[in-house]
Structure formats: C-alpha cells, structure tokens
Amino acid sequence: AQKITQTQPGMFVQEKEAVTLDCTYDTSDQSYGLFWYKQPSSGEMIFLIYQGSYDEQNATEGRYSLNFQKARKSANLVISASQLGDSAMYFCAMRFDQTGANNLFFGTGTRLTVIP
Amino acid sequence: DAGVTQSPTHLIKTRGQQVTLRCSPISGHKSVSWYQQVLGQGPQFIFQYYEKEERGRGNFPDRFSARQFPNYSSELNVNALLLGDSALYLCASSGIAGGGETQYFGPGTRLLVL
Numbered sequence: 001a002q003k004i005t006q007t008q009p010g011m012f013v014q015e016k017e018a019v020t021l022d023c024t025y026d027t028s029d030q031s032y033g034l035f036w037y038k039q040p041s042s043g044e045m046i047f048l049i050y051q052g053s054y055d056e057q058n059a060t061e062g063r064y065s066l067n068f069q070k071a072r073k074s075a076n077l078v079i080s081a082s083q084l085g086d087s088a089m090y091f092c093a094m095r096f097d098q099t100g101a102n103n104l105f106f107g108t109g110t111r112l113t114v115i116p
Numbered sequence: 117d118a119g120v121t122q123s124p125t126h127l128i129k130t131r132g133q134q135v136t137l138r139c140s141p142i143s144g145h146k147s148v149s150w151y152q153q154v155l156g157q158g159p160q161f162i163f164q165y166y167e168k169e170e171r172g173r174g175n176f177p178d179r180f181s182a183r184q185f186p187n188y189s190s191e192l193n194v195n196a197l198l199l200g201d202s203a204l205y206l207c208a209s210s211g212i213a214g215g216g217e218t219q220y221f222g223p224g225t226r227l228l229v230l
Contacts, residue, residue, distance in 0.1 A: 091159075
C-alpha cells in the first residue's frame with residue numbers, strides 16, 4: 001500500500017534562514033509524481049513544486065527546491081531565505097501514475113512558523 | 117485567468133440533511149477532483165471526473181456522489197449528513213485525467229454539521 005509520511009508536526013525557522021521539511025513515501029510503483037502544497041490559514045492549497053519519479057535532476061521553483069532521493073524514498077522540501085509569509089501548513093503529496101486517475105495521497109502536514 | 121472557484125464558502129447543516137457543493141475548474145481544464153480535509157489531517161481523495169465520466173473514487177460511503185457537467189463544472193452531493201462529515205471540501209482541476217498534470221485547488225467549502 002502507498003503511504004506518505006511527514007514526521008515533523010511543527011517547525012520554526014528564523015526569517016531569511018533556510019528550512020527543510022521532511023517527506024518520505026512508500027510505494028512499489030516505478031512511475032509516480034511527488035508534489036508539495038502550501039496551505040495558509042485561509043484553506044486554499046497552493047501548488048509549490050513537482051518532481052516526477054523519472055526526473056534525474058531535483059526540481060526547483062524560485063525559493064523552493066525538492067531534495068529527491070529515490071533510493072531512500074524521500075522528497076524533502078527546502079525553502080531558502082524564509083519570509084514571514086511562508087508561515088503555513090505544508091503538505092507532501094504523491095500521485096501514482098498507474099491508476100489511470102489523477103488522485104493525490106497526502107501526508108499529515110507540517111506547520112511552519114517563520115520567526116521575525 | 118480565474119482559478120478554481122467553489123461555492124458556497126461556508127455552510128452549516130444539521131444531521132440527516134443533504135448538501136450540494138459546487139466547483140468550477142480553471143478555464144480549459146477538463147478534470148475535476150474532490151477532496152475532504154478533516155481538521156488536523158491532510159486532504160483525502162473522494163472523486164475524480166474527466167469529460168463527465170467518473171475516473172476514480174476514494175474510500176467514501178455511497179452517501180457521497182458527484183457529477184460533472186458539459187461545461188466541466190462539478191457538484192458534490194452528500195446525503196444523510198453525519199457529524200463526522202464536518203470538514204473542508206476542496207475541489208481541484210487539471211488538464212487531463214492522469215499522467216503528469218498538476219492539480220490546482222480552489223479555496224474550499226467549509227461544512228459544519230450540527
């Protein structure tokens with residue numbers, strides 16, 4: 001069975017510092033996609049970054065990068081130069097490409113607090 | 117371009133009632149998915165529709181149903197509401213049903229069942 005694990009319920013980071021949010025997954029599938037979403041208190045899930053299982057290079061989007069270690073089945077999110085607006089819940093999610101559907105399986109999330 | 121829109125934003129119902137939630141996808145997107153997010157948890161997949169056909173269904177009871185219209189908008193219906201149905205209901209749209217498409221979420225509908 002597929003599983004997404006986020007072991008950090010809460011994280012604190014000083015403004016302008018970098019922070020790493022952990023995500024591990026478990027699947028026997030070879031083809032899958034990994035996503036990170038940000039959820040502010042308003043509730044909307046904001047797409048941040050995507051990594052395909054066959055992508056050889058780590059994905060980057062502005063201040064976000066995904067540290068993809070396939071053998072260890074981890075897909076950690078790195079946020080550089082943290083800003084106060086980065087305070088939110090962050091969810092790691094996985095799509096299993098062989099299902100024919102596009103549904104995502106989410107972890108339990110990490111609440112990030114940026115300290116001024 | 118407008119993002120995914122959902123209505124209503126908030127809803128209060130009592131046990132046993134029925135509720136209909138609505139979602140309009142991003143223009144050009146043909147796939148709509150519904151998720152339930154209970155407080156303190158990650159979203160859980162309920163349904164996916166593509167070109168008006170159901171493409172996937174999560175582990176939810178038959179009280180939950182959905183449909184997609186010719187303009188690709190979608191409705192989620194929940195019958196015989198239970199207290200445990202209180203949650204944030206999120207709609208997401210993508211261009212295609214599977215493969216490498218990213219899902220973009222709407223602001224959600226907060227449902228409270230009393």
